[in-house]
Amino acid sequence: MRKLFGFVALLGMLSFGAISTYAQNEAAQKDTAAATQQVDTAKAGAPAATATPAAPAEQETSIHQQIKMKFIEGGVPWMTPILLCLIIGLALAIERIIYLNMATTNTKKLLSRIEDALQSGGIEAAKEVCRSTRGPVASIFFQGLDRMHEGLDVVEKSVVSYGSVQMGRMESGLTWISLFITLSPMLGFLGTVVGMIGAFDNIQAAGDISPALVAGGIKVALITTVGGLIVAMILQLFYNYIISKIDTLVNEMEDASISLIDILAKHNLKK
Secondary structure: OHHHHHHHHHHHHHHHHHHHHHHHHHHHHHHHHHHHHHHHHHHHOOOHHHHOOOOOOOOOOOHHHHHHHHHHHHOHHHHHHHHHHHHHHHHHHHHHHHHHHHHOOOHHHHHHHHHHHHHHHOHHHHHHHHHOOOOHHHHHHHHHHHOHHHOHHHHHHHHHHHHHHHHHHHOOOHHHHHHHHHHHHHHHHHHHHHHHHHHHHHHHHHOOOOHHHHHHHHHHHHHHHHHHHHHHHHHHHHHHHHHHHHHHHHHHHHHHHHHHHHHHHHHHHHO
16 A cells, blocks of 8 residues: 555656646746747837737647646646645545555455354354455454453453554544645635735836736636645545545444354354
């Protein structure tokens, strides 16, 4: 799981580097194009609007290209932390989902195998069944069976205690996902506030309230808020799925633990 998480995080960092490089190149190309247009206009001695015909309608761009453009418009320094929240949060969420899916066990089938093993080979055979089965339920059953010689009360306490340990393992990493859900919109709001301050600074420097100047500054500032909210919504969906999966597994563990105690009680009565 840790290797998988590292691999996903590495892919995210490589994607982040590619986007940042693209953003820098795109900004440089825009600056170069603007400078070239100004030089050509000066040489022609006429405004660009009269020297060139009306530009054709812009061609439709792909969603991927539109996302890159919005990333650049929002400002690389402010959009980068939001992107990192998405990458790391998704890596943690995917790791948890894979872990929980691998931890899912058919408890009814496992209980049936344990009961058959108890009848045919005793406690040791039942423990071997638990060893050969992966998942937290099998681990809890093994801890209970391993203390069967101490009595059912000890078995029950052992099952409850080790169940809490397994629950803690399943919830590992959820705190960080919750952090990124909270942090990404806060970073977006921070970028918006800073962008609004910059827009008002431009108004003050110009000495006049130009609608184009105000609208452009506000648009760029609000892109960071949109990005942060989108990241938070994506991670929130994964977070709720993980919580639901953990609740399901915990309920299955509790039901299966009660059934195991009943099976062990019947086994003692038959002795």
